[in-house]
Amino acid sequence: MSEEIVFDCLHAEIVNYCLNNSKDQHDLATLEYIGFTTGYRLIERLTRDVTRFKDELETMKFICTDFWTLIYKKQVDNLRTNNHGMYVVQDKAFRFLTRISPGAKQLEQAPKFVAFTCGLVRGALSNLGINSTVTAEVQTIPACRFHIEVNRS
Amino acid sequence: MSRQASRLDAKKVNSEFLTLTYGALVTQMLRDFENVEDVNKQLERIGYNMGMRLIEDFLARTSSPRCLEMRETADRIQQAFRIYLNVQPTISNWSPASDEFSLLFDSNPLTEFVELPQDLTNLRYSAILSGCIRGALEMVQLEVQCWFVQDQLKGDNVTELRVKLVRRLEEAIPAGED
Numbered sequence: 001m002s003e004e005i006v007f008d009c010l011h012a013e014i015v016n017y018c019l020n021n022s023k024d025q026h027d028l029a030t031l032e033y034i035g036f037t038t039g040y041r042l043i044e045r046l047t048r049d050v051t052r053f054k055d056e057l058e059t060m061k062f063i064c065t066d067f068w069t070l071i072y073k074k075q076v077d078n079l080r081t082n083n084h085g086m087y088v089v090q091d092k093a094f095r096f097l098t099r100i101s102p103g104a105k106q107l108e109q110a111p112k113f114v115a116f117t118c119g120l121v122r123g124a125l126s127n128l129g130i131n132s133t134v135t136a137e138v139q140t141i142p143a144c145r146f147h148i149e150v151n152r153s
Numbered sequence: 154m155s156r157q158a159s160r161l162d163a164k165k166v167n168s169e170f171l172t173l174t175y176g177a178l179v180t181q182m183l184r185d186f187e188n189v190e191d192v193n194k195q196l197e198r199i200g201y202n203m204g205m206r207l208i209e210d211f212l213a214r215t216s217s218p219r220c221l222e223m224r225e226t227a228d229r230i231q232q233a234f235r236i237y238l239n240v241q242p243t244i245s246n247w248s249p250a251s252d253e254f255s256l257l258f259d260s261n262p263l264t265e266f267v268e269l270p271q272d273l274t275n276l277r278y279s280a281i282l283s284g285c286i287r288g289a290l291e292m293v294q295l296e297v298q299c300w301f302v303q304d305q306l307k308g309d310n311v312t313e314l315r316v317k318l319v320r321r322l323e324e325a326i327p328a329g330e331d
Binding site: 003004009010011016017018030038042045046070071 | 169170175180202203237238239
């Protein structure tokens with residue numbers, strides 16, 4: 001679909017903006033927050049005609065299938081959980097990393113491109129009633145693993 | 154994982170996702186800068202950067218030849234809006250010299266779900282569009298000015314974007330190669 005390129009460009013510019021604007025080059029909080037607000041609003045539109053989720057696992061499945069397909073044009077490759085609020089989502093070809101050459105050299109740049117998505121997932125879950133912490137781990141480009149930890153209080 | 158994504162309209166969601174992301178960015182900028190003019194400038198600059206990249210994609214996708222006059226350029230811009238934002242602006246209000254025209258939008262996908270609060274009347278919310286046009290045209294050696302005449306966010310019936318040709322940029326000869 002043609003609009004994808006527009007979004008890819010916009011995402012690149014957002015990354016650029018957030019990092020140039022903050023004093024610390026490694027400060028990804030703003031970027032994550034932009035993702036959070038986007039995810040929070042987006043999920044409201046997406047789940048309008050979806051029946052209520054039974055439990056947490058079903059919510060996670062929705063994120064991994066429908067949500068991911070709509071935004072990243074593919075499903076996640078693997079979803080694992082320890083049934084105690086830890087979920088690991090694996091994507092072997094993460095969209096924002098596929099245009100970066102695979103190699104150890106670019107690895108340190110990777111966090112910039114996954115921070116937005118961490119926020120996006122956190123925001124989406126938050127509006128579905130799940131308070132969580134989302135972190136990402138990139139070992140080899142373009143594979144990426146997201147750790148979702150549900151905060152229970 | 155047997156759920157089908159087809160229940161949701163992918164194309165619509167795509168554009169809504171873009172709209173919301175853009176909205177989040179603008180909100181963040183308003184928080185970062187005190188001055189609304191600075192936000193306008195930043196948005197314009199981001200648009201400029203995006204335009205410079207999008208023109209490559211546009212030329213590769215449409216393989217359109219070089220435009221010899223502004224009327225052709227206007228048609229191409231219209232086509233680009235159709236491809237990238239799925240809207241069809243109307244071209245009108247040509248100046249007698251054919252170097253200035255308006256793009257009229259009935260609806261602007263970027264401003265869906267958006268309402269401007271009273272104190273932000275100076276914000277050019279869609280400044281990214283004018284930046285985009287400027288950046289893209291500069292890559293094909295056209296220097297233009299681009300600004301908003303009317304804006305639906307400010308109560309007008311349509312959104313009107315005015316484009317004016319400043320000059321054609323000449324291919325500069327690298328030093329010592331003439």
